[in-house]
Amino acid sequence: MEGDRMGHDYTGKAALVTGAASGLGQATALALVRAGCGVLAVDVAAEGLAATAAAAQAGPGSIQTLTADLSDLERCAAVVEKAVGAFGRLDLLCNIAGIARMDYIAAVTPEQWRRIIDINLAAPFFLSQAALPHLIETKGGIVNVASSAGIQGQAYMSPYSASKAGLIGLTKAMAMELIHAPVRINAVAPAGMKTPMAAPGHLVPPEGFSVDLLMRYAGIREQADPEAVADFILYVGSGRGAFFHGACLSMDQGQTAG
Ligand SMILES: NC(=O)c1ccc[n+]([C@@H]2O[C@H](COP(=O)([O-])OP(=O)(O)OC[C@H]3O[C@@H](n4cnc5c(N)ncnc54)[C@H](O)[C@@H]3O)[C@@H](O)[C@H]2O)c1
Known part of the structure; x- marks a missing residue:
């Protein structure tokens, strides 16, 4: 079969x-390039983007990078136009950028609330809004990365859980409004993954937190490799995932099963 080692072909x-x-996001961009895709890789972190671009040089697809802070919602349309300008088309939008922090309900400030909601929920909406005409033209799709925290309530994560539950609702509402259009809109909901976000010292629980409560979200099985989740995103986003539409697909090692 043509394409990368998993058999995806985005040529x-x-x-x-x-x-x-x-x-x-990095694992997904690299997997797409390995599958022959042209990728516009977007992030606020320029150094990490340069590392992604360097790792993508082996092709067979190609990569361009754009440093952008997606909390600037006015910029989302221009980000989409940059992708269309770079490759002359758009087949897949992967909304993967996200931030998380842990706090007691009482400690969350309006500024923290707005930042999490803007990056995790509002930016995917406005990117989708701009991308949809192009995606309908190519019979393409959107994959939103939600979280087990959007399916189950997680203590100390109110704004994050709300943003991810919102993203699942957004996925379903857009899917229904566009049920007659040739486009697929889905969400993938991982639990813990081996990424910098979940690395020790990054997501710090608030002082005096309940260990019992937190252990409920630690997961019984080991955390997923981002490459495995990226592989699933490529499957859902391609024609091979043609019958997924409006779905929230848990890939969480049983985290939300019970
Ligand atoms: N790691 C986990 O355990 C886990 C579990 C479930 C869901 N998720 C979700 O998976 C997605 C990817 O997270 P990850 O684990 O790879 O984390 P990560 O921190 O490694 O990557 C997140 C990326 O988003 C970028 N980003 C943050 N704010 C941005 C902004 N304003 N504009 C543009 N880019 C911005 C960061 O610079 C970073 O490169 C996120 O949406 C996250 O919520 C992660």
Whole structure:
């Protein structure tokens, strides 16, 4: 079969991947390039983006990078136009950029709330809004990266859980409004992944937190490799995932099963 080692073939197609400087976004951008895709890799972190671009040089697809802070919602349309300008088309939008922090309910400030909601939920909406005409033209799709935290309530994560539950609702509402259009819109919901976001010292629980409560979200099985989740994103985003539409697909090692 043509394409990368997992059998994906994105030859001649173009994707926009956010959060591409690190973790799952980086793994997805690299997997797409290995599958022959042209990728616009977007992130606020220029150094990480350069590392992604360097790792993508082996092709067979190609990569361009754009440093952008997606909390600037006015910029989302221009980010999409940059992808269309670079490759002349757009087949896949992967909304992967995200931030997380842990706090007691009482400690969350309006500024923290807005930042999490803007990056995790509002930017995917406005990127999708701009991308949809192009995606309908190519019979392409959107993959939103949600989280187990959007399916189950997670203590100390109110804004994050709300943003990811919102992203799942957004996925379904857009899928229904466009049920007659040739486009597929889905969400993938991982639990813990081996990425910088989940690395020790990054997501710090608030002082005096309940260990019992936190252990509920630690997961019983080991954390997923971002490459495995990226592989699933490529499957869902391609024609091989043609019958997924409006789905929230848990890939969480049983985290939300019970
Ligand atoms: N790591 C986990 O355990 C886990 C679990 C479930 C869901 N997720 C979700 O997976 C996605 C990828 O996370 P990851 O684990 O790879 O984390 P990560 O921190 O390695 O990567 C997130 C990327 O998003 C980028 N980003 C943050 N704010 C941005 C902004 N304003 N504009 C543009 N880019 C911005 C960061 O620079 C970073 O490169 C996120 O949406 C996250 O919520 C992660």
